[in-house]
Amino acid sequence: MPFIDSKITVPVTPEKREVLKSELGKTVSILNKPESFLMVGFEDNYDLYMGGKKLDKGAYVAVSLFGNASSDAYNKMTSEICNLFEKELGIPGNAVYVTYHGIKDWGWNGSNF
Secondary structure, three states: OOEEEEEEOOOOOHHHHHHHHHHHHHHHHHHOOOHHHOEEEEEOOOOOEEOOEEOOOOEEEEEEEEEOOOHHHHHHHHHHHHHHHHHHHOOOHHHEEEEEEEEOOOEEOOEEO
């Protein structure tokens, strides 16, 4: 079960949310995870600061997944996320920060995987 949570400084329309959700659903296969278990969350108009300065256009994307993936897979996923946020939201790749969190125990439907 991957969860991709995005905190984004710019407004994101429902149409853009749908595009982002769909594209993230395609790219999650890079991490050997199925879209059918992908959860995605967006928080737009979020204040982000880097180096003491407010980012006009920026994003923090946290990718949590049951287990882990390879560094190569994480690198490819970061590239896809940065390209997607630049294409769809106009946020340059140097203002998109991505972290990965491997989870050992993940609960769902009354028990853990």
